[in-house]
Amino acid sequence: MDIKIEIAKRRTFAIISHPDAGKTTLTEKLLLYGGAVQLAGSVTARKNQRASTSDWMELERKRGISISSTVLQFDYDGYRINLLDTPGHKDFSEDTYRVLTAVDAVVMVIDAGKGIESQTRKLFEVCRQRGVPIFTFMNKCDRPTLEPLALLDELERVLGIGAFPVNWPIGNGADFKGVFDRHSHEVHLFERTVGGQFRAPVSIGNLSDPVIRERLDEQTYLKVTEELDMLQMAGESFDEQAVLAGKTTPVFFGSAANNFGVKLMLDGFLKHSSAPKPHTVDCGIVTPEQPEFSGFIFKIQANMDPRHRDRIAFLRVCSGKFERDMTVIHSRTGKKVRLSSSHKLFANERETVDEAYPGDIIGLVGHSDFGIGDTLTTDTKIVYREIPRFTPESFSFLHNPNTAKYKQFRQGLDQLLQEGVIQILHLKDSAAKIPLLAAVGPLQFEVAQYRLESEYGAESRLELAPWTVMRWLPAELKEEELDALQLPTGSKLAFDSDNNPVVLFSNDWSANYFTQTNTKAPLSNLPPGS
Ligand code: G4P
Numbered sequence: 212m213d214i215k216i217e218i219a220k221r222r223t224f225a226i227i228s229h230p231d232a233g234k235t236t237l238t239e240k241l242l243l244y245g246g247a248v249q250l251a252g253s254v255t256a257r258k259n260q261r262a263s264t265s266d267w268m269e270l271e272r273k274r275g276i277s278i279s280s281t282v283l284q285f286d287y288d289g290y291r292i293n294l295l296d297t298p299g300h301k302d303f304s305e306d307t308y309r310v311l312t313a314v315d316a317v318v319m320v321i322d323a324g325k326g327i328e329s330q331t332r333k334l335f336e337v338c339r340q341r342g343v344p345i346f347t348f349m350n351k352c353d354r355p356t357l358e359p360l361a362l363l364d365e366l367e368r369v370l371g372i373g374a375f376p377v378n379w380p381i382g383n384g385a386d387f388k389g390v391f392d393r394h395s396h397e398v399h400l401f402e403r404t405v406g407g408q409f410r411a412p413v414s415i416g417n418l419s420d421p422v423i424r425e426r427l428d429e430q431t432y433l434k435v436t437e438e439l440d441m442l443q444m445a446g447e448s449f450d451e452q453a454v455l456a457g458k459t460t461p462v463f464f465g466s467a468a469n470n471f472g473v474k475l476m477l478d479g480f481l482k483h484s485s486a487p488k489p490h491t492v493d494c495g496i497v498t499p500e501q502p503e504f505s506g507f508i509f510k511i512q513a514n515m516d517p518r519h520r521d522r523i524a525f526l527r528v529c530s531g532k533f534e535r536d537m538t539v540i541h542s543r544t545g546k547k548v549r550l551s552s553s554h555k556l557f558a559n560e561r562e563t564v565d566e567a568y569p570g571d572i573i574g575l576v577g578h579s580d581f582g583i584g585d586t587l588t589t590d591t592k593i594v595y596r597e598i599p600r601f602t603p604e605s606f607s608f609l610h611n612p613n614t615a616k617y618k619q620f621r622q623g624l625d626q627l628l629q630e631g632v633i634q635i636l637h638l639k640d641s642a643a644k645i646p647l648l649a650a651v652g653p654l655q656f657e658v659a660q661y662r663l664e665s666e667y668g669a670e671s672r673l674e675l676a677p678w679t680v681m682r683w684l685p686a687e688l689k690e691e692e693l694d695a696l697q698l699p700t701g702s703k704l705a706f707d708s709d710n711n712p713v714v715l716f717s718n719d720w721s722a723n724y725f726t727q728t729n730t731k732a733p734l735s736n737l738p739p740g741s
Contacts, residue, residue, distance in 0.1 A: 221570030229328035245285030355384035499569035504531030603649035623667035
């Protein structure tokens with residue numbers, strides 16, 4: 212099979228949204244179009260199934276948030292689509308950010324009744340920094356929404372991205388009648404369906420078609436024609452290059468729950484998004500079609516399913532063809548590794564993968580050496596640096612109240628460290644070896660505690676630590692140079708899990724003071740070598 216054909220078919224994306232905007236519902240409907248009709252409800256059902264099979268999901272249920280990411284792959288209209296699920300809560304942002312390094316585009320779901328919410332803004336920012344193309348789905352149009360023009364204006368004003376409405380809503384709330392497709396000049400009429408389980412029936416015709424005209428009252432008709440005229444006069448045409456550069460977002464209106472406008476969005480997305488693109492690495496450009504296999508690990512998760520108590524490293528394939536049993540080089544250790552246990556994951560089900568192409572995600576089982584950000588390749592010159600590092604802002608000591616369970620406690624912590632759930636520091640000159648956990652948000656500590664208990668049977672007790680700022684020191688500082696540093700009151704020296712020296716401060720002011728008084732020890736937001 213020609214690798215170019217396989218690559219051209221691939222679309223790898225994630226859905227970003229604020230919790231409750233409709234990401235799960237949209238995912239479920241997209242799967243319907245993947246010919247996986249029997250899977251209708253599977254994503255929601257998955258929520259329940261997970262809750263019953265794996266009790267760490269209890270936390271997820273309790274808080275009504277999604278913690279774990281899943282990769283879904285399906286075929287539609289000649290395309291092979293990889294949809295990566297992103298966890299929705301702000302405290303899981305590190306995990307979410309990493310998932311976003313593995314996609315080529317995102318679909319941003321906005322609750323059209325609420326407009327842009329905080330989490331959407333944060334996730335959008337990450338996508339913008341990476342120049343990822345963004346497609347927007349204005350959801351819940353079956354309910355009263357903000358004015359469509361105001362929604363577009365908000366995209367431009369708040370997010371600073373150009374917005375091009377591909378279709379336009381007709382009527383609002385109880386009077387929502389459908390959308391007008393600005394490309395084809397056709398009206399898609401909205402029919403309310405029970406539960407939205409099936410492909411929504413739509414009638415298509417021009418706005419002046421008598422059948423359509425009959426369905427619209429005078430006021431709705433006038434409003435929509437006026438708005439469309441305004442858009443027309445604004446004169447913007449669809450600029451595919453701007454979309455691919457992440458500077459303009461195509462906007463689609465619809466209702467995921469009613470499966471209305473979802474197909475229009477999916478078709479538009481497939482038409483205007485791009486197949487996997489080249490990656491820039493230290494030695495130059497890696498193109499997807501080059502024969503050397505390469506990819507990077509963007510996520511590690513253990514104990515996903517109690518039926519398989521193991522650890523999965525998720526790899527995004529970037530170039531060449533993956534074949535089961537192939538031997539690759541693990542760049543960080545330089546070791547040769549045979550990839551014999553590779554899986555494709557669909558919800559909780561696993562299927563062995565025999566081959567995969569750029570854009571695909573494979574789950575690799577049983578390699579304890581693999582870490583987040585690692586490159587696997589057949590060409591040692593290729594090393595990816597795709598995974599952003601984040602500076603922790605929350606710190607907490609984690610006590611082990613049950614010394615008999617010390618081994619489980621340590622084992623669990625090591626696992627969570629490897630998965631990137633938390634970072635572990637140790638204070639300099641501290642005799643008591645109590646692990647100091649560091650994370651971007653405090654909820655991450657609760658997840659760590661919960662997982663220690665449910666997966667390793669290890670109880671723990673949190674003791675909040677007073678610091679909020681962490682900075683790295685130059686790695687080459689010697690012991691006596693560290694001892695000679697002038698630390699502001701309340702700050703502490705510590706080491707990260709790679710033994711790099713860091714300083715913990717109670718606030719930014721104290722970090723600035725340190726900088727002024729210790730000119731030979733410049734501080735950095737990131738560990739040495741990142
Ligand atoms: P999330 O993954 O982004 O957190 O959102 P999710 O899909 O779970 O949707 C959040 C709520 O919004 C759900 O209601 C869902 O049914 C509803 N919803 C999604 N799309 C639409 C839509 O197009 N129109 C309307 N009116 N509602 C929509 P829920 O009451 O929390 O759950 P459920 O019992 O309905 O499943």
